[in-house]
Each structure stands twice: as structure tokens, then as C-alpha cells.
Amino acid sequence: MKLSLYQRLSISLLALFAVIALGFYLWSDTLKTQLRFEAQQRLHLSLAANLARDNPLLQQGEYDFKALQNLFHTLMVLGPAFEFYFVAPDGAILAHSADESRIHRQSIDIRPINLLTQNQAALPIFGDDPRHTNRKKIFSAAPVFNGVTLQGYLYVIVAGERYETILDRTNTSKEMQVYLAFSGIALIMLLVLMLGLFRFFTHPIRRLADEMKRFRSSGFEQNQMQLYPWPQHDHNEVNQLGNLFNQMVAKINRQFDQLNHNEKNRRELLTHISHDLRTPLANMQGYLETLSLNHALSEAQKQEFLQIALTNAKQLNCLIEQLFELAHLEAGQVSVNLEHFNLTELLYDVSDKFKLSASNKNILINVRPEFGHFMVHSDIGKIERVITNLLDNALRHTPANGEIELSIIEVDEYTLQVAIRDNGTGIRKEELSYIFDARYRASNASEDCKKHNGLGLTICKRLLEILNNDINVTSELGQGTRFFFNLRRN
Incomplete structure (x- = not known):
């Protein structure tokens, strides 16, 4: 049978209380017995001295042990709680009040007698019981x-065997009844109190467990249940x-929503990419x-057809390369290598790669400022790719005789802004929020080998996200576009 936390706590506490109650009973019984022994011994401390002083049989030099034994027997009849012994200075028992068959020692240890008669130890002091071998x-x-x-010692057992037997029977019966009654009442009160307390303390846990079960039953859908x-x-x-x-439920559902959204985007992207792959492939x-x-x-005609086929092959290759790059970035398998470098030099290096294609369209590429020592701390390879x-x-979007400007702007003492501005076709305002979407192709997209659903901008955004940066854009249709992002200064 499986027990709940509430039941296990209740049973454990009851068992613990029973053990503590038993331990307390044993300790209190031992303490009570010790106190009783001390009180009895203190009460009868001078009993033996008074008997020895007042009795003529004990004052004579040579003793009639038979007469002493009769005397002890008479005294024991008058005081059944006592047992009388006369012992030699070495502890040998010379006379006693008990039946000879009840004596199991012929001598006793004399050291406890010396401790008592010379007040050398705290009460109670225990001596040997002649009626028992080790009691x-x-x-x-x-x-x-x-x-x-010194003729010997008068040795009187204060709580004799008959007294102890009768006392044990009486006390055992009464104490057991009191103990059982006390324990029963205490256990019932404790049970009622603990059941209430445990119900109070475990109620939130049961509620949380029930919520977890309902969350599992709902298929881990938060909108299928009301959280407490x-x-x-x-x-x-x-x-x-x-x-x-x-919070965990909310995050799991956000992740589910994001996964569903990503899956939807993936299917749409595959649809668009399949079309873009199919077009140059079919032409070629x-x-x-x-x-x-x-x-x-x-x-x-043959040269013309071959040139067209080659152009489509290049377009296909461009698209495939960028698809592989985007897939690599999305998989999170990109390492970041941070270093210090001169941003101005990097802008000149990138612009030099496009000088030939820019001169063919008579487009001027300027770096602003022309000279400067702007050191930044980032991944130079990824920034160059962006x-x-x-x-x-x-x-691609700047017409002939146009101008492109690569600029560095000091935002503050810790931040530099990199901006790429052209005076080309521009982008519609309603399209600005979609241009970084891998599925989206703006209405100003050019018909060259970069016809690839905006994967270049998507790659830029993903690269900057890896570097914990963001990219922004402003544009006016027919006036040009400006992309910009920030970098941390060295």
C-alpha cells in the first residue's frame, strides 16, 4: 500500500513520540528509584548505630551468635522491610536474620561500609546483598x-527482599495503569494536533502535485488549465x-510556441527555397x-546559351552556399573569437573587395572618417562578414552613378556605431520589419545571383546576435537605405 506524504509524516511522528515517551518513562523511573533509595538511606542512616549502642548483646566482647540471630529475627519481624547482618572486620558474615538457605554470600565487600560510616561518598551508597550473588x-x-x-559491623539492608517484592508488585500495577492512561491521552491529543498541522503544512504540496498531474494530463498545454x-x-x-x-510551465509553453513557429517558418522557407532552387536549375x-x-x-548562340547556363549555375551556387551558412549559424555550432582590431582598417579592406564591381556601375564607395584609429573588441571575422x-x-540596390558610405560614429566613450548608407531604391516602410526574415523578399529585390529571399540580411542579423549585438535599418523609398549596428570600444 502506497502512503502519501501526509500519512508517512503522521506515522513517523507517532512512532517518534512513542520512543520518546518510552525513553522518558525509563529515565523518570530510574530517577525516581534513585531518589527513593537516597531518601530511604538518609532516613535510616543512624539505624544501625542506634541498634549497636542500645543492644547489650552487641556490647560484649565475645558474641553469642545464636542469640544475635534470634535478636535479628525478632527485629525483622518488627520491621519486615529490614534485613540484619553482623559481619567481621574483613566482611565475613557472622550472624544474620534470614533463613540459611536464602544466603548466597558468606562475605561482603567492606568498602561501601567504610564509605558510608566515614561520609566519604554521596548518597545513595549501595552495598552487597547477601541474598544474591551480584545484587x-x-x-x-x-x-x-x-x-x-573493632569487633565487626552491624549491617542492615534498608529495603529488604520482601519489601522490594511487595513494592514492585504494587508500583508496577499502578504505574503501568498511569503510564498507559497518560500515553493514551497524549497520543490521541498528539494525533489530532499533528493531523491538523500536517494537513495544514502538506496542503500546498498536494495542491502543487495535483497541478503537475493536471499539467501532464493536459498534454503540457498551459491554455488547457488554470494555474494556481x-x-x-x-x-x-x-x-x-x-x-x-x-514559470517553468510558462517557459515550456513559450518554447513549444517557438518550436511550432520555427517549424512553420521552416516549412515556408523550404517552400520558397525550393522554388528559388528550381528556377535557376530549370533554366540551366x-x-x-x-x-x-x-x-x-x-x-x-551557343556562347549566349552557355553564358546564361553559367549565370544560373552561379546563382544556384550562391544560394546553396548561403543556405549552408545559415544552417550552420542556426545550429549554434559557431565559435566566437574576440580580439582587438582597428575598425577603420577593416572598412577599407572590405571596400577594396568591391572596388571593381562598384567601378563597373560607376558607384563611389566612401569611408568616413577617412582617417582614424578606432579600436574595437569583437570577432573580426564575423564583423567582416556582416x-x-x-x-x-x-x-545591388544602388543605381549607376550612385554613392555608398561606410561610416564610423562615436556614440559614447564605450560604443562605436558602424553604418552602411546608400542612395539607392530604398525600402517601403511597411516592409522594414520583414527584411531580416529568411522567407521574405522585398519588392525592391534585384534580379541577379543574390535572388535568395533575403538570406544575406538574415545571416547578418544572426551573426550580430551571436555577438550580442543588434542591427537596425532606416529607409525611404527612392532615397536610399541605412543599416547600422554598435560595437564595444577597446
């Missing part, structure tokens, strides 16, 4: 002298755990088949 009893004792000669509003900023650990559970295949089947083409993509994008 100890409280006693009263007094030395017996003949003149100055756990108290905020509470020091109660269960309430803190409940708040963490609610058509021209190559024409060249293969039509042998009547002139040399000029600037290259943005400059390539600007060249």
Missing part, C-alpha cells in the same frame, strides 16, 4: 567496638516552488538541353 542494596551500617577494638496563483515574494519554500513551477537544364539537341545553332553582406546588398 546491590542500600543499607545502614555501624562499627561495633569492644573498648577500642501562488503568493509572490514569499519565504515559504512550497510557495517558491509553486512560483517556479508556474533548358539551355543545356537546347545545346545538346540543336546542332544548327550558331557559335554566337559588413561584406551589407555592402554587397547596397551595391
Whole structure:
């Protein structure tokens, strides 16, 4: 049978209380017995001395042990709680009040007698019980002298065997009844109290467990259930755990939504990319088949068809390379190598790569400021890739005799801004929020090998996100576009 936390706590506490109650009973019984022994011994401390002083049989030098034994027997009849012994200075028992068959020792240890008669130890002091081989009893004792000669000791067991037997029977019966009654009442009161307390303390845990089960039953869909509003900023650990559970549920559902959104985007992207892959591939295949089947083409037509097929092949290669790059970035398998470098030099290096294509369209590329020592701390390879993509994008959308400017702006003492501005076709305002989407192709997209659903801008955004930066854009249709992002200064 499986027990709940509430049941296990209740049973454990009851068992613990029973053990503590038993231990307390044993300790209190031992303490009570010790106190009783001390009180009895203190009460009868002078008993043996008075008997030895007042009894003529004990004052004579030579003893009639038979007469002593009769005397002890008479005294024991008068006081059944006592047992009387006369022992030699070495501890040998010379006379006693008990039946000979009940005596199991012929001598006793004399050291406890010396401790008692000389007040050398705290009470109670226990001496040997002649009626038992190893039992100890409280006693009263007094030395017996003949003149100055020690004749022996009067040794009186205060709580004799008959007294102990009767007392044990009476006490055992009554104490057991009291103990059982006390324990029963205490256990019932404790049970009622603990059941209430445990129900109070475990109720939030049961509520949290029920919420977890309902969350699992709902297919881990938060909108299928109403979460309990756990108290905020509470020091109660269960309430803190409940708040963490609610946060976890919210995050799991956000991740589910993001996964569904990403899956939807992936399917749409595959649809668009498939179309873009199919178009140049079909064109290239058509021209190559024409060249293969039509042998009547002139040399000029053949060169034209081959050139068109080559252009489509380059377009296809561009698209495939960028798809691989984007997939690599999305997989999170990119390392970041931070270093210090001169940003001005990097802008000149990137602009030099596009000088030929820019001069063919009579486009001027300027770096502002022309001279400067702007040191930044970032990944130079990724920043170069971003600037290259943005400059390539600007060249494709800038008409002949246009101008492109690469500029560095000091935002503050810790930040520099890199901007790529052109005076080309520009982008519609309603399209600005979509241009970094891999699926989106702006209405101003050019018809060259970069016809790839805006993958270049998507790659730029992803690279800057890896560097914990963001890219922004401003544009006016027919006036040009400006892309910019910030870098941390050295």
C-alpha cells in the first residue's frame, strides 16, 4: 500500500513520540528509584548505630551468635522491610536474620561500609546483598567496638527482599495503569494536533502535485488549465516552488510556441527555397538541353546559351552556399573569437573587395572618417562578414552613378556605431520589419545571383546576435537605405 506524504509524516511522528515517551518513562523511573533509595538511606542512616549502642548483646566482647540471630529475627519481624547482618572486620558474615538457605554470600565487600560510616561518598551508597550473588542494596551500617577494638559491623539492608517484592508488585500495577492512561491521552491529543498541522503544512504540496498531474494530463498545454496563483515574494519554500513551477510551465509553453513557429517558418522557407532552387536549375537544364539537341545553332548562340547556363549555375551556387551558412549559424555550432582590431582598417579592406564591381556601375564607395584609429573588441571575422553582406546588398540596390558610405560614429566613450548608407531604391516602410526574415523578399529585390529571399540580411542579423549585438535599418523609398549596428570600444 502506497502512503502519501501526509500519512508517512503522521506515522513517523507517532512512532517518534512513542520512543520518546518510552525513553522518558525509563529515565523518570530510574530517577525516581534513585531518589527513593537516597531518601530511604538518609532516613535510616543512624539505624544501625542506634541498634549497636542500645543492644547489650552487641556490647560484649565475645558474641553469642545464636542469640544475635534470634535478636535479628525478632527485629525483622518488627520491621519486615529490614534485613540484619553482623559481619567481621574483613566482611565475613557472622550472624544474620534470614533463613540459611536464602544466603548466597558468606562475605561482603567492606568498602561501601567504610564509605558510608566515614561520609566519604554521596548518597545513595549501595552495598552487597547477601541474598544474591551480584545484587546491590542500600543499607545502614555501624562499627561495633569492644573498648577500642573493632569487633565487626552491624549491617542492615534498608529495603529488604520482601519489601522490594511487595513494592514492585504494587508500583508496577499502578504505574503501568498511569503510564498507559497518560500515553493514551497524549497520543490521541498528539494525533489530532499533528493531523491538523500536517494537513495544514502538506496542503500546498498536494495542491502543487495535483497541478503537475493536471499539467501532464493536459498534454503540457498551459491554455488547457488554470494555474494556481501562488503568493509572490514569499519565504515559504512550497510557495517558491509553486512560483517556479508556474514559470517553468510558462517557459515550456513559450518554447513549444517557438518550436511550432520555427517549424512553420521552416516549412515556408523550404517552400520558397525550393522554388528559388528550381528556377535557376530549370533554366540551366533548358539551355543545356537546347545545346545538346540543336546542332544548327550558331557559335554566337551557343556562347549566349552557355553564358546564361553559367549565370544560373552561379546563382544556384550562391544560394546553396548561403543556405549552408545559415544552417550552420542556426545550429549554434559557431565559435566566437574576440580580439582587438582597428575598425577603420577593416572598412577599407572590405571596400577594396568591391572596388571593381562598384567601378563597373560607376558607384563611389566612401569611408568616413577617412582617417582614424578606432579600436574595437569583437570577432573580426564575423564583423567582416556582416559588413561584406551589407555592402554587397547596397551595391545591388544602388543605381549607376550612385554613392555608398561606410561610416564610423562615436556614440559614447564605450560604443562605436558602424553604418552602411546608400542612395539607392530604398525600402517601403511597411516592409522594414520583414527584411531580416529568411522567407521574405522585398519588392525592391534585384534580379541577379543574390535572388535568395533575403538570406544575406538574415545571416547578418544572426551573426550580430551571436555577438550580442543588434542591427537596425532606416529607409525611404527612392532615397536610399541605412543599416547600422554598435560595437564595444577597446
